[in-house]
Amino acid sequence: xxxxxxxxxxxxxxxxxxxxxxxxxxxxxxxxxxxxxxxxxxxxxxxxxxxxxxxxxxxxxxxxxxxxxxxxxxxxxxxxxxxxxxxxxxxxxxxxxxxxxxxxxxxxxxxxxxxxxxxxxxxxxxxxxxxxxxxxxxxxxxxxxxxxxxxxxxxxxxxxxxxxxxxxxxxxxxxxxxxxxxxxxxxxxxxxxxxxxxxxxxxxxxxxxxxxxxxxxxxxxxxxxxxxxxxxxxxxxxxxxxxxxxxxxxxxxxxxxxxxxxxxxxxxxxxxxxxxxxxxxxxxxxxxxxxxxxxxxxxxxxxxxxxxxxxxxxxxxxxxxxxxxxxxxxxxxxxxxxxxxxxxxxxxxxxxxxxxxxxxxxxxxxxxxxxxxxxxxxxxxxxxxxxxxxxxxxxxxxxxxxxxxxxxxxxxxxxxxxxxxxxx
Amino acid sequence: xxxxxxxxxxxxxxxxxxxxxxxxxxxxxxxxxxxxxxxxxxxxxxxxxxxxxxxxxxxxxxxxxxxxxxxxxxxxxxxxxxxxxxxxxxxxxxxxxxxxxxxxxxxxxxxxxxxxxxxxxxxxxxxxxxxxxxxxxxxxxxxxxxxxxxxxxxxxxxxxxxxxxxxxxxxxxxxxxxxxxxxxxxxxxxxxxxxxxxxxxxxxxxxxxxxxxxxxxxxxxxxxxxxxxxxxxxxxxxxxxxxxxxxxxxxxxxxxxxxxxxxxxxxxxxxxxxxxxxxxxxxxxxxxxxxxxxxxxxxxxxxxxxxxxxxxxxxxxxxxxxxxxxxxxxxxxxxxxxxxxxxxxxxxxxxxxxxxxxxxxxxxxxxxxxxxxxxxxxxxxxxxxxxxxxxxxxxxxxxxxxxxxxxxxxxxxxxxxxxxxxxx
Numbered sequence: 001x002x003x004x005x006x007x008x009x010x011x012x013x014x015x016x017x018x019x020x021x022x023x024x025x026x027x028x029x030x031x032x033x034x035x036x037x038x039x040x041x042x043x044x045x046x047x048x049x050x051x052x053x054x055x056x057x058x059x060x061x062x063x064x065x066x067x068x069x070x071x072x073x074x075x076x077x078x079x080x081x082x083x084x085x086x087x088x089x090x091x092x093x094x095x096x097x098x099x100x101x102x103x104x105x106x107x108x109x110x111x112x113x114x115x116x117x118x119x120x121x122x123x124x125x126x127x128x129x130x131x132x133x134x135x136x137x138x139x140x141x142x143x144x145x146x147x148x149x150x151x152x153x154x155x156x157x158x159x160x161x162x163x164x165x166x167x168x169x170x171x172x173x174x175x176x177x178x179x180x181x182x183x184x185x186x187x188x189x190x191x192x193x194x195x196x197x198x199x200x201x202x203x204x205x206x207x208x209x210x211x212x213x214x215x216x217x218x219x220x221x222x223x224x225x226x227x228x229x230x231x232x233x234x235x236x237x238x239x240x241x242x243x244x245x246x247x248x249x250x251x252x253x254x255x256x257x258x259x260x261x262x263x264x265x266x267x268x269x270x271x272x273x274x275x276x277x278x279x280x281x282x283x284x285x286x287x288x289x290x291x292x293x294x295x296x297x298x299x300x301x302x303x304x305x306x307x308x309x310x311x312x313x314x315x316x317x318x319x320x321x322x323x324x325x326x327x328x329x330x331x332x333x334x335x336x337x338x339x340x341x342x343x344x345x346x347x348x349x350x351x352x353x354x355x356x357x358x359x360x361x362x363x364x365x366x367x368x369x370x371x372x373x374x375x376x377x378x379x380x381x382x383x384x385x386x387x388x389x390x391x392x393x394x395x396x397x398x399x400x401x402x403x404x405x406x407x408x409x410x411x412x413x414x415x416x417x418x419x420x421x422x423x424x
Numbered sequence: 425x426x427x428x429x430x431x432x433x434x435x436x437x438x439x440x441x442x443x444x445x446x447x448x449x450x451x452x453x454x455x456x457x458x459x460x461x462x463x464x465x466x467x468x469x470x471x472x473x474x475x476x477x478x479x480x481x482x483x484x485x486x487x488x489x490x491x492x493x494x495x496x497x498x499x500x501x502x503x504x505x506x507x508x509x510x511x512x513x514x515x516x517x518x519x520x521x522x523x524x525x526x527x528x529x530x531x532x533x534x535x536x537x538x539x540x541x542x543x544x545x546x547x548x549x550x551x552x553x554x555x556x557x558x559x560x561x562x563x564x565x566x567x568x569x570x571x572x573x574x575x576x577x578x579x580x581x582x583x584x585x586x587x588x589x590x591x592x593x594x595x596x597x598x599x600x601x602x603x604x605x606x607x608x609x610x611x612x613x614x615x616x617x618x619x620x621x622x623x624x625x626x627x628x629x630x631x632x633x634x635x636x637x638x639x640x641x642x643x644x645x646x647x648x649x650x651x652x653x654x655x656x657x658x659x660x661x662x663x664x665x666x667x668x669x670x671x672x673x674x675x676x677x678x679x680x681x682x683x684x685x686x687x688x689x690x691x692x693x694x695x696x697x698x699x700x701x702x703x704x705x706x707x708x709x710x711x712x713x714x715x716x717x718x719x720x721x722x723x724x725x726x727x728x729x730x731x732x733x734x735x736x737x738x739x740x741x742x743x744x745x746x747x748x749x750x751x752x753x754x755x756x757x758x759x760x761x762x763x764x765x766x767x768x769x770x771x772x773x774x775x776x777x778x779x780x781x782x783x784x785x786x787x788x789x790x791x792x793x794x795x796x797x798x799x800x801x802x803x804x805x806x807x808x809x810x811x812x813x814x815x816x817x818x819x820x821x822x823x824x825x826x827x828x829x830x831x832x833x834x835x836x837x838x839x840x841x842x843x844x845x846x847x848x
Contacts, residue, residue: 003473003509003728006497009466011510014524017462033785035792035810037760038441042433042543043467043529044487044499049427063468063497065489067533073430073487075468075499085427086435095809097795100438105467105529109491119466130795134774138795145785254778304427336461350558354678361457361569368459371521371554371562385519386459 008118018334020121023150023318024103027123030146031101034138036125039100041082043107047072049081052303061108063118075107078315079124080273080297081304087128088305097129098311106317115289115320126313128301133244136277136296136312137251143281143292143314144257150321151330157291159257160264161248161279164295166228166241167265173235174215180207182272184216189268191220225249225263248277273297277312283324291324292316339366340423341388343380345395348373352394356404356419360392363423383409392422432542442758444545447574447742448527451547454570455525458562460549463524465506467531471496473505476727485532487542499531502739503548504697504721505728511552512729521553522735530741539713539744550737552725557668560701560720560736561675567705567716567738568681574745575754581715583681584688585672585703588719590652590665591689597659598639604631606696608640613692615644649673649687672701697721701736707748715748716740763790764847765812767804769819772797776818780828780843784816787847807833816846 005011012020028038047064063075076082079102087098102124112118125142127135140159147157167188168181176184187202194202203213222228228242245263252261269278276296283291294314302308325331342356353369360367368386370379376393383391393405397416404422407414429435436444452462471488487499500506503526511522526548536542549566551559564583571581591612592605600608611626618626627637646652652666669687676685693702700720707715718738726732749755766780777793784791792810794803800817807815817829821840828846831838 002512003470005509006466006468006470006491006495009468011466011506011513012464013510013514014461014463017464020464021462029788032790033788035762035790037438038445039438040436040441040444042430042435044430044433044531044543046427046430063489063491065487067430067487071430082435085429086437088426089435090437099792107468119468127795132795134795134797251774251778254775256778256782338459350675351678354675354680358680364453364457366456366459368523371551371556371558373556373558 006118008112010117010119014336015334018336019322019331020318022332022334023321024121024123026149027103027146027316028101030142030149031123031125033145034099034125034142036099036101036127036142039083039086039102040104041076041079041086041102043076043105044073045076045082045085047074049085050074050077061110063107063109076104077106077108078271079104079106079122080126080271080300080313080315083124083126083313084297084300084304084311087301087309087311091301091305091307091309097127097135099127101125115323117319121318123316123318124313126311128309128311131298131310133248133277134251135310136248137255139294139312139314140252140261140279141255141257143294143316144255144260146316147260147281150325152324152328154259155284156324156328157260157281157283159261159279159281159292160267161245161261161277162264162267163241163245163248163277164268164274165276166238166245167268169235169237169241170219171216173238174212176208176212184208185268186270188220188266189270191266191268220266222263222265245277269293269295273300275299279314281316283327287327288320288324291320335387337387337389338368338383339388340368340390340392341379341383341386342367342369342392342394343376343383344373345376345393347375349394352398355398356392356394356422359419360423365423430542432536434541434543438760439758442760443746443755444742446756446758447745448545448547450573451527451570451740452525454566454573455547455549457569458523458566460523460525460551460566463507463510463526464528465500465503465510465526467500467529468497469500469506469509471498473509474498474501485534487531487533500528501530501532502695503528503530503546504550504695504724504737504739507548507550507737508724508728508735511725511733511735515725515729515731515733521551521559523551525549539747541743545742547740547742548737550735552733552735555722555734557672557701558675559734560672561679563718563736563738564676564685564703565679565681567718567740568679568684570740571684571705574749576748576752578683579708580748580752581684581705581707583685583703583705583716584691585669585685585701586688586691587665587669587672587701588692588698589700590662590669591692593659593661593665594643595640597662598636600632600636608632609692610694612644612690613694615690615692644690646687646689669701693717693719697724699723703738705740707751711751712744712748715744759811761811761813762792762807763812764792764814764816765803765807765810766791766793766816766818767800767807768797769800769817771799773818776822779822780816780818780846783843784847789847 066072104122106122107119171184183206252258267280274295275298278295280290281292292314296312298310340360342353344353357367370382391407397403402419403416405414406417490496528546530546531543595605595608607630676682691704698719699722702719704714705716716738720736722734764784766777768777781791794806815831821827827840827842829838830841
């Protein structure tokens with residue numbers, strides 16, 4: 001019987017696993033350079049943790065099950081709600097600000113397609129306890145550091161930054177009722193995914209009059225923060241949001257990453273819980289889906305915990321990033337190689353072979369041997385298959401003189417060495 | 425609203441996560457020293473992957489759900505079936521033997537209790553393609569290396585080793601019908617968990633006559649491999665199985681781990697797929713559940729793939745091992761500390777602070793600063809909270825002379841250093 005794996009999941013054979021570990025390690029390094037510490041939570045969480053806070057879109061995309069006690073559990077689609085629950089549970093004792101990162105396996109039950117899997121890894125960086133734009137800038141700086149860490153440059157990707165308060169103020173200024181704003185945001189978030197006409201139809205269905213739709217189209221054409229002032233939309237709300245964005249860009253310049261970042265009034269993010277700056281990382285070619293998504297969520301922790309606590313952060317999945325690295329030729333060649341391979345001139349002389357194996361492993365050296373104990377020729381073939389750096393050939397010299405033959409598989413040189421000196 | 429986490433799952437706050445990473449890294453090191461390479465598979469697998477192969481017990485303990493296409497999916501309760509599926513899918517092209525290890529998050533829907541969680545981590549080491557006892561010994565040697573790696577000794581734990589072929593031959597010799605043997609194994613596997621009388625009742629219910637039950641009790645009292653010969657049970661099957669076990673113990677002696685290992689006729693393992701040697705690691709105090717379980721499963725790969733392939737391996741969970749390490753005082757103290765903390769004499773002089781932060785992070789140094797930019801006193805308090813090794817105080821010397829004050833938080837010494845020289 002052949003059992004097929006579940007669609008949208010992956011098997012990680014050694015070469016795939018080596019790449020995954022390489023990527024995740026780069027995420028860890030970027031997080032730690034900025035002083036973030038790693039945390040994690042369960043992959044099984046109560047369903048209400050997501051449905052209450054992340055909006056209806058995410059609820060439709062969850063894997064869930066009912067346990068024997070009738071509780072509905074979900075496989076986590078993202079880490080932020082877990083993080084919020086964990087902070088809320090220890091809010092009184094955690095030193096502030098909370099600087100946490102996490103690398104999660106997450107699950108989304110959506111149509112599996114290029115760069116969109118049902119089971120994937122996500123890097124999360126979150127900073128709780130700081131209201132100022134410096135915290136948003138710190139998160140974006142970690143993201144850029146992570147991008148640099150995998151070999152990408154400002155010629156490959158850009159961080160597109162907006163502020164929901166700005167967009168909300170502008171939409172309200174167009175005369176859209178407050179309670180319609182989330183719906184308009186939901187439509188705008190689909191801007192890259194559906195044709196312009198479809199977007200127009202959706203806006204009309206949401207109750208936007210022709211003048212409002214035209215006003216929105218004009219706003220969405222803005223290319224620069226300076227465009228905000230140039231229009232007649234400078235209400236106090238808009239002015240305050242624009243000023244906050246200017247401060248954020250000032251910090252990004254001080255971090256030395258201005259060239260990676262640009263204002264994009266069209267960035268909204270799908271999740272309901274964002275309250276301020278929101279941002280995405282896209283490839284400059286526009287070929288792939290967003291690589292990172294992040295933003296400020298100042299209300300989520302208060303809703304889940306005892307007291308309000310400002311917070312911001314981001315998530316970055318492994319699937320799109322992997323595709324982009326492939327596209328740019330940046331996937332590293334990672335060969336798993338044995339360091340030592342112990343062979344015996346006498347075939348399966350296990351006692352002698354294992355004496356040398358024990359010695360080398362005891363010194364921390366990755367050591368293999370031929371478990372089938374065939375001819376020396378077969379053993380050398382196995383050593384080559386294992387890409388061994390050194391082969392140790394065990395012969396009569398071991399019992400006679402405590403020595404073995406060490407063969408350097410790169411140079412082909414071999415010499416007799418005392419076992420005691422082997423492996424450093 | 426406070427959402428409670430799911431029972432039997434864990435939140436990993438920084439100190440918990442540091443311990444988890446420490447433990448998992450020790451597992452990785454032991455695996456790699458023996459030349460095993462890391463692989464992984466999905467956590468969501470088709471339910472039939474488990475129900476067909478692992479016996480009914482595991483099926484009752486699964487989290488499962490029906491997807492929208494009506495396929496029944498399970499959260500993996502163990503890694504071996506995934507490994508078998510992965511090997512089967514590439515059987516023709518994988519170099520043999522296959523030496524893989526894996527660190528899985530697994531899920532079992534059983535009663536949560538001490539050392540038994542619903543969501544846990546499991547270390548798996550598997551070796552496929554070798555029939556001889558040397559392969560079983562190699563796996564046990566990796567397990568012992570892993571135990572050593574976390575600080576345990578042969579005075580803390582022991583590997584209890586049996587062979588299912590031996591026990592099956594003995595049970596058949598007592599006159600138990602072949603098709604009753606799995607049931608008898610199932611009862612024996614509960615030996616440590618239920619009182620002796622209950623076991624007797626279960627045996628009687630399984631159809632064992634009084635003489636058979638007494639014969640079995642006599643066999644279970646064996647303490648040593650030598651006891652096998654001393655009885656009148658030396659059928660050719662029993663003799664062959666005993667000879668195989670002797671070879672295995674010979675290899676274990678050659679690996680230098682004889683003192684960790686002993687024969688235990690009562691070890692059965694619950695899973696249906698084992699076909700030869702089976703073993704468990706227990707604490708010598710008998711206080712905890714089994715820490716490792718392993719054995720040979722020569723039929724599983726053939727049943728899932730194109731051709732038969734002998735294999736053996738083990739699994740080790742993190743929960744019981746963690747309890748044992750706590751009990752022995754072996755849990756390491758792992759403090760997450762910042763390397764550098766950048767403070768400003770002038771409060772929120774962001775441009776100067778970020779210049780130094782960029783410099784240090786660019787050199788790979790873990791660097792924090794006070795995102796609220798308060799007084800120098802407050803910043804020094806934050807640096808102490810972050811357990812920073814060094815504090816860099818940025819003042820007028822930066823713009824005047826490109827220099828900053830470096831304070832060693834251990835010695836309390838401080839001196840002016842050029843920014844260029846900071847961070848190595």
